[in-house]
Amino acid sequence: xxxALTPAERKPHPRAALDADSVRAAYARWAGVYDAxxxxxxxxxxxxxxxxxxxxxxxxxxxxxxGTGLALPHYAAGKRVTGIDLSGxxxxxxxxxxxxxxxxxxxxxxxxxxxxxxxxxxxxAVAMFVASVVPHPRRLMEELRxxxxxxxxxxxxxxxxxEKGPRWWAERAMAxxxxxxxxxxxxxxxxxxxxxxxxxxxxxxMPPVGLFTLVRLRN
Amino acid sequence: xxxxxxxxxxxxxxxxVAVDPRLLEILVCPVTKTTLTYDRAANELVSKAAGLxxxxxxxxxxxxxxxxxxxxxx
Numbered sequence: 001x002x003x004a005l006t007p008a009e010r011k012p013h014p015r016a017a018l019d020a021d022s023v024r025a026a027y028a029r030w031a032g033v034y035d036a037x038x039x040x041x042x043x044x045x046x047x048x049x050x051x052x053x054x055x056x057x058x059x060x061x062x063x064x065x066x067g068t069g070l071a072l073p074h075y076a077a078g079k080r081v082t083g084i085d086l087s088g089x090x091x092x093x094x095x096x097x098x099x100x101x102x103x104x105x106x107x108x109x110x111x112x113x114x115x116x117x118x119x120x121x122x123x124x125a126v127a128m129f130v131a132s133v134v135p136h137p138r139r140l141m142e143e144l145r146x147x148x149x150x151x152x153x154x155x156x157x158x159x160x161x162x163e164k165g166p167r168w169w170a171e172r173a174m175a176x177x178x179x180x181x182x183x184x185x186x187x188x189x190x191x192x193x194x195x196x197x198x199x200x201x202x203x204x205x206m207p208p209v210g211l212f213t214l215v216r217l218r219n
Numbered sequence: 220x221x222x223x224x225x226x227x228x229x230x231x232x233x234x235x236v237a238v239d240p241r242l243l244e245i246l247v248c249p250v251t252k253t254t255l256t257y258d259r260a261a262n263e264l265v266s267k268a269a270g271l272x273x274x275x276x277x278x279x280x281x282x283x284x285x286x287x288x289x290x291x292x293x
Contacts, residue, residue, distance in 0.1 A: 082242070091279055106242045109281040116246045116255075116273075116282040 019135050020086060020111060027087035031068065042070075042129055045157040045212035048204075049128050050074040052214060056153050058123020064112045064144070065130035069094030075103045082122070084110040113139040120149040128157040129212075132187035141192055148219045156215040157206065160189045189215070249282050263288065 053061055054076040063071060066083030067090045075081050082105045083098075085091050091107050098104040110116055112127070113136055125144045134140045144154050189198055193215075202216040243257050248266035255264040255273070263272040264280055271287035273280060281287075 086283075088276070088279065088281065092277065095277070095279065107279055108246075109279055109283060109286075111249065111283055114249045116249045116280075118245060118247050118252070121245070 023133055023135075024086050027067075027085075028089045031087065031089035031093060042212070045206045045214065046071050046128055047074060048206050048214050049126055049155055049157045052155055052216065053124055053126050054079065056124055058152055060122045060124070062117070062122040062125040062144075062147060064125060064127035064140075065133070066091070066094050066107065067129075069097035069107075071128065072098050072101055072104055077103065079103050080105045083107045084112060084115065086111060113143055115143055115147060117147040119146055121147045123149060123152045124155070125152070126155040126157075129159075131156050131158045131192045137187075137192040138194070141194075141197070145219055150219055152219045154217045154219055156192065157212050158192075158215070159187065159211055160213050161186050189213075193217075243280070246280065246282065250284055265290070 050071050051074075054074075059078060059080055061075065061079050061081045063081055063083045066072070066085050067087070069083065072081065072083065072094065081103050083091075083094060084107075085094070086109070088109055091109055095107055098107065108116070112130060112134055125148045127140070127144070131137050131140065141154075148154055189201075189203075193201060197217055200217065204214040204216075206212045206214055243255075243264065246255055246264065247253060248255055248269050248271070250271065251266060251268040253266065253268040255266050257263075258265050258272065261272065262275045264275065264282075265272045266287075267290075269284070269287075270290045271284060272290055273282050273287045275281070
């Protein structure tokens with residue numbers, strides 16, 4: 001699929017240039033092949049996150065960055081899932097996938113850092129492969145704290161940069177595609193969470209090889 | 220007794236995931252966090268406080284200020 005990218009597109013994004021427009025443009029380009037290219041490598045993390053959501057008691061679920069809707073078929077029957085994404089192209093595919101799924105309450109095009117939900121709208125918010133893509137991860141976190149009710153749960157699945165160890169090869173292998181999607185191989189948990197949340201978060205490394213981590217926080 | 224979802228413009232060719240009318244009622248403006256009104260004729264969600272009308276395309280509300288129509292002077 002690299003031949004579909006121009007040389008300019010193959011260049012790494014300077015972090016400061018990663019605004020919402022460039023993220024949207026990237027996902028508009030990738031919508032057609034996203035599942036084939038990234039569905040596999042991210043499947044473990046996605047399944048683990050949905051299983052964690054299903055195990056929680058709350059009913060109203062916000063999926064941030066619902067994308068092409070890969071996770072939608074896996075929610076338990078009792079959940080009511082609202083999916084948001086910045087990319088209309090990705091949402092169009094999510095809608096095709098969600099047709100007939102009783103668990104899907106709505107699909108909406110929104111900026112995850114500034115949503116259109118009132119305070120305390122959800123029991124659970126889950127963001128898979130989103131935290132390192134948004135321009136301001138701390139604003140994302142603040143927004144999720146606002147829209148999830150007190151006592152609810154906030155979950156992330158993401159790649160967080162390895163402090164050390166054998167993950168380096170996987171990160172290097174992923175890097176070119178990661179940049180195309182606005183992922184940052186060097187993204188750290190501390191960029192998303194303030195120190196007190198880093199200390200209290202429940203962290204679970206996911207297969208394959210701990211490339212992705214499931215993060216759970218009580219709101 | 221009647222179909223529980225409305226057919227929205229642009230939906231004829233695509234199967235629609237119902238946008239729950241209750242959800243449309245509870246959505247707030249992403250800029251001002253104030254209430255929105257649904258303009259059925261224009262198929263837009265209107266934020267009077269922000270002076271913006273957010274479109275609904277193919278059944279998906281687009282709650283992005285940069286995609287919204289400015290109400291000023293129209």
